[in-house]
Structures are given as structure tokens and as C-alpha cells.
Amino acid sequence: MSAHSPDPFAISARGPLRGTVTVPGDKSISHRSLMFAGLAVGESRIEGLLEGEDVLATAAAMRAMGAQIERGTDGIWTVAGVGVGALLQPQTALEMGNSGTSTRLLMGLIASHPITATFTGDASLSKRPMGRVIDPLSAMGAEFTSSPGGRLPLTMRGLCPAVPIDYTLPVASAQVKSAVLLAGLNTPGITRVIEPVPTRDHSERMLRGFGADLTVEESAQGRIIAIRGEAELSPQQIAVPGDPSSAAFWMVAASIVPGSDIVIANVGMNPTRTGLITALKMMGADIVEQDARTVGGEPVADLRVRHAPLSAIEVPPHLAPTMIDEYPVLFVAAAFAQGRSVARGAEELRVKESDRIAAMVAALAPNGVRLEEFEDGLAITGSGGDPMPGGAPIVSNLDHRIAMSMAVAGLGARDAVTIDDVSPVATSYPGFFPTLDRLTDRQP
Template identity: 80%
Template sequence: MSHLPPQTKTLGPCGPLRGTITVPGDKSISHRSLMLSALAVGESRVEGLLEGEDVLATAAAMRAMGAEIQRGADGIWRIHGVGVGGLRQPDTALEMGNSGTSTRLLMGLVASHAITATFTGDASLSGRPMGRVIEPLSAMGAAITASLGGRLPLMLRGLCPAVPITYTLPVASAQVKSAILLAGLNTPGITTVIEPVATRDHSERMLAGFGADLSVEQGPEGRIIQIRGEAELRPQQIVVPGDPSSAAFWLVAASVVPDSDILVANVGLNPTRTGVIAALRLMGADITEENARVVGGEPVADLRVRHATLRAIEVPTELTPSMIDEYPVLFVAAAFAEGRTVARGAHELRVKESDRIAAMRAALELCGVVCEEFEDGLAITGTGGAPIAGGATIASLLDHRIAMSLSVAALHARRPITIDDAAPVATSYPGFYASLDRLAADTAEQAA
């Protein structure tokens, strides 16, 4: 898989952001639509797929294991699956690039097939621990040889038939839950996942849509998800809604740049993904939903956001699972709020594409923002709506969300902010800077 060379990006203050944009397809749904379509018998069609590097890594891996996957000139992806249990031995290592989601979910798929796969990734992904997935998949019978610290590159030898397990998630993680459920697809009997804290439920919704025998109940220990193995999946027609994680950048940008008014069209509003909207509304953001509808079992709406005066809050920890990817840009919103915002309970940020707690503290402090770092979050003292100082060069650490979050911060800074490498943005939002150009013609921007 090819990687873009480093791209330095400098952005400065801009005038009001105005217009209507459509964000890329939801990354979580895009990954899962490719994987499950590849396990169905017949042709599935996926419209609106996110065509970023992470999702393309998933497509390449499923091709390597036997699925036929093609993108038509009409932008629709057509997938001819191999059936549950039909994955074949890949000829070469599966190159995951920067995609932790691809890696963890595909490890689940391979775990219950009689094949061996080697997973490799870029420097960022290779530094991220996979132990939380290795533990339950090993209990199901997979033999996993990982690099020091449970990291990539690693080799996974699946077991067929695998052993069904009942597993309680020690930490809230949709990726770990999904990996176990995907392994359970080709495992005889019933595989059970108990999550004490609910996480995004795209896997459950999509597995049921493809015809898997899956149940979800609320018990005293939390949500109990059970899947009966040796499933037969039916091909589907899928329309991927816009990614709320990508929309979050525009929600914050329009909230902090004076006189802004943006309509973000076709945003997925799965209730397990809308924590950042709830948090921003608690801060006083002016976000309204228009044209609410249901598409493919997922709630969708157009989001209109106007500039507003933001107030500091203590971010409710119960929102954490539904906004874990949006914390970096929420930290940016806090930098412009009135008062001291405290966000805690987000330990998982330490093991994302970068240590997002330390990375955002360092970046914001370089831009003149007062921060206090905790093991599980940050406290940020905002400007009350005034521009931040800016004038810094920020290390993105190969993390697309760090790069985009600081790009948003630059739009209301006194001096331009330079991102040392904006190339990772292509992993999730290839058109981010083109969209910014459309919304703010006066944005002071240069690429070197």
C-alpha cells in the first residue's frame, strides 16, 4: 500500500465559514460493509463508501483473502463474497497502513478460519498495542505471535472450528467487541460479548442486516450481545451515511469562527456516535438537525451549525464511548470557550494513532493555550471566544485527527499554524482541505 510523502501545511485566520458540504462516508460503517459483503454469498453493492487509505486497506485485505471487490465508474462498490468460512490463505502479508480498525476487525475474521495471516502497518500503527484483541481471540483458539508489547507486525493462525467464548470487555472498545463477534461468525455455537459500557453498535446493526443470528439484551452486567456461528450472510445494498467524526471538525470550526453558518449534509446520527454533538450543545453550540431520516437502519440528518459563544463544561464521562475519536477537536472547542473545560475518563486516547492526550496538550500549549494534563484527559482554559495566539509548528505524529484538529484551531488564531505533516489526513478525509477552501475563500493557506 502506497503512502503519501510528508506534506507541510500552514493555515491562518479566515473570515466566516459559509456553505453546504458533504463529509466522507462513515469510516466504521465502510470497514464493516466491505468485510461482511466479502463474507456474503452473491453481490453486495455499497454506495457512499469512504475512499480513504484506511478503508482501502480493508478492501485490499479482503481481495487478498478471495473476495472480488470493484469500484464502478458510478462510484458504487460491488463485492462478490466468498461465504462465511470461505476466506483463503493470503499470498503475502496484509498491509494495514495506519488503520487500527482494519487490523483488529480482520484479526477477528481470520481467527476462526483455517488460514494464517501476517499483519503489518506503518510506524504509527506498529506502535499501538493489540493485546486487548489478542487475549479474547487466543481464548477462541487462534495462535498469535506478535512483536514486543503485543504490537505489529504479528502473525495470526486461525482455528477452525474455533471455540465459542463468553467475554466481558475490560474496557469500552467497539473494535474489541467487533473482532470477537466477527470471529464468532464462523464458530460453532454461541459467542457472547458483555459490554458494561455501551459502545458504537454498527457491527450489531450490520450483522443483523446481513442475516446473522444475533441478539442484544440488557442485563445487570451491561449489554449482552450473542451471535450464533456458522452463519449464512445475504448480500445487501448499503448506503453509507456521512461520518459524524468527520462532521465534528466543521461543527467546531463554525462554532468558533465568528459569523459562520455551515450546513453539513447527510450525517449519520447513530446514538452511539453523537457524544460530541451532545458535548458541544452543553457548551452552548448552535447545532440543529434538519431533514431527519433513516437510511439503511441508521438515523441520518443534515446538521446546521452557526457561530456561538461557547462555555466551559465538565465533559460527562458517560459520553466518552460515543465520542472517543472526537476528543481532539473537542479540545480545540474548549480552547475558545469561556472558562476551564475538564475532560476526563478518556484513557483510550493514550493508545490511538498517537497519544492524543499528550499530543493535543503539547500542540495547544505551543499555540498559547493553558492546559493541564491528566492520565485520562485534559483541562483546558479557553479564551472566551478571542483568537488563540497560534504561530507554532505542530507535530501531527502521523495522526490524521491531530492534523485536522489543529487546522481548525488555526482558523481563529492570531498567527498562522503550521502542521508538520498533513498527509495522514488522507487516511480518513482525503477532501478535507478542499472542503475548507470552499467554505473559506479567504483562508490564508500555503503548502510547502
Template identity: 75%
Template sequence: MNRSEPRPLTLSAPGPLTGSLTVPGDKSISHRSLMFGGLAVGETHITGLLEGEDVLATAAAMRAMGCTVTRSGPGEWRVSGVGVGGLLQPETALDMGNSGTSTRLLMGLIASHAITATFIGDASLSRRPMARVIEPLSTMGADFTASPGGRLPLTLRGISPAVPITYTLPVASAQVKSAILLAGLNTPGITRVIEPVLTRDHSERMLTGFGTDISVEPSDQGRVISIRGEAELRPQQIVVPGDPSSAAFWMVAASIVPGSDIVIRNVGLNPTRSGIATALRAMGADIVEQDTREAGGEPVADLRVRHAPLSAIEVPHDLAPSMIDEYPALFVAAAFASGRTVARGAHELRVKESDRIAAMAAALGACGVEIEEFEDGLAVTGTGGDPLPGGARIASLLDHRIAMSMGIASLHAGKPIVVDDARPIATSYPDFTDTAIALGAEAHWVTQ
């Protein structure tokens, strides 16, 4: 099959899922380790880096701006940085592929450097709005020429010195927060971000490790993150923990396939990312932490997950920021629970790689699941543990999380569920299908 053509895939589980696995390195931490390493003076050594297409787009962009980024083995990378303020003008457009994280964080990185960069991406990324990042970075002095709707392709003209700002996040977004903090690294004075709702804090943790002057304090308005600019970053030894977003698929898979018993090793359990485990446990999932420890400043553990009957819940709205990328997997778990699960408070899903609320409503609905769609989430009436009726072909919409979520749903279905194109999975989890097979599943590449 020509790899430029769609690759339809269906998974099935003829028996329980068993064994142990290691998920790819955390995507958020992988992106940041390359960027911060590129701003340090000296060599940063990274192990466990996610080698999916999104992270490789970040590596290529950092190389284009003068950093030396080399792979020395599986998951092992070295970054020789140019120092804060030392980024060079890229000679060609920065191709972000499908990576919204790369795009938004690099916009912040470049905004306070006196260079110009053009960002391009694939069809999916080019539909995603960038205005929420453009607005605060413009206030700092950067200039943007964007496609209609604040979309890619866009050209950013950075400025040095930029103007420090105090910015209150209008929506919960770790990407917007991080973009402003990155711009603040090369901005004289103190740049502040106020977040009324807690979001993932990988940037704050890692910037502390690299030696920046950063503080986090509570206030009546929310957490206030302050960073002093013109920083000098020290190179680091970074161990990237396993990505909880990738682990979520196997937590759900083991929970819904009868008799399953698996161990997911080295999973990052940062409290700003662990909402999916909290929600699944509330539904009755059997998830036990083993060998809890710390790696690279992040809490990690091995997770033993066994099949268990799931019950419907109303997902607390305040869990949304800590599991925003895991909602598609949660919707699948809800499809097998007893009762009607309501998961709302997730407006952000409308502007991901696809409209994930509409995409999952259509996908699960096509498989015979009763769905009610809201502007900010779904209500899902589950089967009580019985297989989904299935028998549908699902539109992945170039969205890796839709493709993997429905791949997991197909493991316990009466009739095959075909994901129309599995290629987007490579953006975050290149070994997803091989891992499913190793746990006892069967994979079938479907003829067009």
C-alpha cells in the same frame, strides 16, 4: 514537492465559513460493509463508501483473501463474497497502513478460519498494542506470534472450528467487541460479548441487516450481545451515512469562526456516536438537525451549524465511548470557550494513532492555551472566543485527527499555526483541505 516528504499546512479564515458540504462516508460502517459483504454469498452493493487509505486497506485485504471487490464509481463499490468459512489463505502479508480498525476487525474475521495471515503496518500502527484483541481470540483457539508488546508485525494462525466464548470487555472498545463477533460468525454455537459500557453498535446493526442470528439483551453486567455461528450472510444494498467524526471538525470550525453558517449534509447520528454533538450543544454550540431520516439502518440528518459563543463544561465521563475519536476536536472547541473545560474518562486516547492526550496538550500549549494534562484527558482554559495566540509549528505525529483538529484551530488564530505534515489526513478525509477552501478558508502549503 515530493509527496514522500512531509507537507506542512496552515489554514486561515479571512471571513466567516459559509455554504454546505458533504463529509466522507462513515469510516466504521465502510470497513464493516466491505468485510460483511465479503462473507455474504452473492453481491453486496455499497454507495457512499469512504475512499480514504484506511478503508482501501480493508478492501485490499478482502481481495487478498478471495473476495471480489470493485469500484464502479465515486463511493460506489461492489463486493462478491465467498461466504462465511470461505476465506482463502493470503499469499502475502496484509498491509494495514495506518488502520487500527482494519487490523483488529480482520484479526477477528480470520481467527475462526483455518488460514494464516501476517499483518504489517506503518510506523504509527506498529506502535499500537493489539493485546486486547489477541487475548479473547486466543481463548477461542487462534494462535499469535506478535512483536514485543503485542504489536505489529504479527502472524495469526486461525482455527476452524474455533471455540465459542462468553467475554466481558475489560475496557469499552467497539473494535474488540466486533473482533469477537466476527470470529463468532464461523464458530459453532453461540459466542457472547458482555459490554459494561455501551460502545458504538454498527456491527450489531449491520449483522442484523445481513441476516445473522444476533441478539442484544440487557443484564446486570451490561449489554449481552449473542451471535450464533456458522451463519449464512445475505448480500445487501448499503448506503453509508456521512461520518460524524469528520463532521465534528466542521461543527467546531463553524462554532469558533465569527459569523459562520454552514450545513453539513447526511451526517450519521447513531446514538452510540453522537456524543460530540451532545457535548458541543452543552457548551452552547448552535447545531440544528434538519431533514432527519434513516439510511442503511442508521439515523441521519443534515446539520446546520452557526457561530455561537461557547462556555466551559465538565464533560460527563459516560459520553466518552460515543465520542472517543472526536476528543481532539472537542479540545479545540474548549480552547475557544469561556472558562475551564474538563474532559476526562478517555484513557483510550493514549493508544490511538498517537497518544492523543499528550499530542493535543503539546499542540494547544504551543499555541498559547493553558492546559492541564491528566492520565485520562485534559483541562483546557479557553480564550472566551478570542483568537488563539498561535505562532507555532505542530507535530501531527502521523495522526490524521491531530492534523485536522489543529488545522481547524488555525482558522481563528492571531499568528499562523503550521501542521508539520498534512499527509496523514488522507487516511480518513482526502478532501479535507478542499472542503475548507470551499467554505471560505485559505490554505497555504508551507515551504520546509
């Protein structure tokens, strides 16, 4: 692992955001497109792939296990897969950087293959617990040797043939669901995941698109996703829509900065990912969907967002799985709303790239935001649209979403806020800061 050099960034109030922005490709879909294409027999083509560090870690790992992955000069990626069951033994450790998605989903892939793999990651990823994936994969026959607390570095040995299981998710997690389904791809028989609370369904949509025998049915226990193992996947042409989690920062920025009027093009509108739009509209945000369409099986639209006064709400807890990555920037929106907003039911935030509840408390409170911390969320008393006092330093905790959320908050700060390190933003949105400058007419 290379040494890390912090990249500080200071920001204070700027003028309105104007123009059109195209956000990077959806991170969840980008990860899965590389993995599933790497398991198909034949050549897949992927357009719009997010080229952030997290997704590139997935590409490197799939290459290490035999897939041929190349980026063309036209920006289109081609993947020649090895076939389900034919992953090769990696010759070195799989370096995951900051990517929890890469780690958990690849653990699922490897669990039903006769190979041994070691996962390593950066300081932030190495703090994140992997037990919630280790438990079901162990039940399928994989063996694990991990650092204390089920953390990285971690070595696992897959079992082939693995044992199909019926697994009820103890927490709402698309990553755990996907890991079990991916292990089921090469497991004889039918592997089932019971999901009491629906989570993002990109894995189900894409696996069916690649030809897997996968069914989804509703039951009294929740959604039952069943996959028949020893699958044969066929290569696909994939167009990755814009990432709604990346679009979230511009939605909030335009909502809180007076005079703003922007269009965010080609945003994925999968209903398992649109919780933030629902919450912002409840607060009074002016967000209009334009040119709704379907691309590669995923709903897509352009979003026009104009500044509007926001009012406090109690965020419905059932929205949490559909906006779990967007809570930090929702907290920023609440900081500029009129009244006291309450967002609970999001205890999952405690085990993301950082403890995002604690991190946002430590970032917002010293900059003049009144709030109350709960185990599963925050209550925030907003400014009613007035500037945030600002002036205090911010620790990003190597978390890209904390860094970008507080950059958005800085757009409404009277005195500059200084984020200690924005380099982690490259994991998901390498062009974020140049885009921020362009939308606020700060071209170098």
C-alpha cells in the same frame, strides 16, 4: 512499505465558514460493509463508501482472501463474497497502513478460519498495542506471533472450528467487541460479548442486516451481545451515511469562527456516535438537526451549524465511548470557550493513532492555550472567543485527527500555526483541505 514524504501546512485566522458540505462516508460502517459483504454469498452493492486509505486497506485485504471487490465509474462498489468459512489463504502480508480498525476486525475474521496471515502497518500503527484483541481471540483458539508488546508486524493462525467464549470487555472498545463477534461468525455455538459500557453498535446493526442470528439484551452486567456461529450472510444494498467523526471538524470550526453558517448534509446520527453534538450543545453551540430520517437502518440528519459563543463545561465521562475519536477537536472547542472545561474518562486516547492527550498538549500549549494534563483527559482554560496566539509549530504524530483538529484551531489563530505533516489526513478525509478552502472562500 514506501518512504514517507511529509506534507507541511500553515494556517491562521480566516473569515467565516459558509455553504453546504457533504462529509465522506462513515469510516466504521465502510470498513464493516466491505468485510460483511465479503463474507456474504452473492453480490452486494455499497453506495457512499469512504474512499480513504484506511478503508482501501480493508478492501485490499478482503480481495487477498478471495472477495471480488470493484468500484464502478458511478462510485458504487460491488462485492462478490466468498461465504462465511471460505476465506482464502492470503499469498502475501496484509498491509494495513494506518488502520487500527482494519487490523483488529480482520484479526477477528481470520481467528475462526483455517488460514495464516501476517499483518504489517506504518510507523504509527506499528506502535499501537493489539493485546486487547489477541487475548480473547487466543481464548477462542487462534495463535499469534507478534512484535514485542503485542504490536505489528504480527502473524496469526486461525483455528477452525474455533471455541465459542463469553467475554466481558475490560475496556469500552467497539473494535474489540466487533473482533470477537466476527470470530464468532464461523464458530459453532454461541459467542457472547458482555459490554459494561455501551460502544458504537454498527457491527450489531449490520450483522443483523446481513442475516446473522444476533441478539442484544440488557443485564445487570451490561449489554450482552450473542451471535450464533456458522452463519450464512446474504448480500445487501448499503448506503453509507456521512461520518460524524468527519463532520465534527466542521461543527467546531463553524462554532468558533464568527459569522459562520453551514449545513453538513447526510450525517449519521447513531446515538452511539453523537457524544460530541451533546457536548457542544452543552457548551452553547448552535447545532440544529434538519430532515431526520433513516437510511439503511441508521439514523441520518442534516446539521445546520452557526457560530455561537461557547461556555466551559465538565464533559460527562459517560459520553467518552460515543465521542472517543472527537476529543481532539473538542479540546479545540474548549480552547475558545469562556472558562475552564474539564474532559476526563478518556484514557483510551492514549492508545489511538498517537497518544492524543499528549499530542494535543504539545500542539495547544505552545500556541498559547492554558491547560492541565491528566492521565485520562485535559482541563482547558478557554479564550472566551478571542484568537489563539498561535505561531508555534505542531507535530501531527502521523495522526489524521491531530492534523485536522489543529487545522481547525488555526482558523482562530492570530499568528500562523504550521502542522509538520498533514498527509495522514488522506486515511480518513482525502478532501478535507479543499473543503476547508471552499467553506472559507479560498478557492484556488
